[in-house]
Amino acid sequence: MSHLKLPADCTTKADIRTAIDTIDEELIQIFAKRQGYVRRMAELKQHPDEAFDGERIETMVAAIKKRAEDLGLEGDQAENVWRVLIDWNVAYEQRTIAARLAASDVKAPGPAG
Numbered sequence: 001m002s003h004l005k006l007p008a009d010c011t012t013k014a015d016i017r018t019a020i021d022t023i024d025e026e027l028i029q030i031f032a033k034r035q036g037y038v039r040r041m042a043e044l045k046q047h048p049d050e051a052f053d054g055e056r057i058e059t060m061v062a063a064i065k066k067r068a069e070d071l072g073l074e075g076d077q078a079e080n081v082w083r084v085l086i087d088w089n090v091a092y093e094q095r096t097i098a099a100r101l102a103a104s105d106v107k108a109p110g111p112a113g
């Protein structure tokens, strides 16, 4: 990010949008990296009910909110962003695990089938 102009050195909207686009590209790469671990989590969890871990979520959100505030951001904004992200991930895990279980039921019929 060293090639980015500092906010105070930006003198045009284009300067600022160039910087924001560069940061957004980095953010999306980090989201993709994070998502890789969520995908792996969905492979390790055994049941859709495991997808939502409320205790873990509340611990994480409180830590993110605090960290955001320490960095001079609005804690509520960080909380909202993380809750949306986590909600999507829980839904992803639920449907992925459910689909895997359904597929293994089809492949492994019971004694009668």
Ligand SMILES: C=C(O[C@@H]1C=C(C(=O)O)C=C[C@H]1O)C(=O)O
Pocket (backbone or CB within 6 Å): 037, 038, 041, 050, 051, 052, 053, 054, 056, 057, 085, 086, 089, 090, 093
């Ligand atoms: C990744 C997990 O699964 C879900 C997704 C989370 C996330 O995106 O950080 C956090 C909690 C979970 O309910 C987990 O259990 O840690």
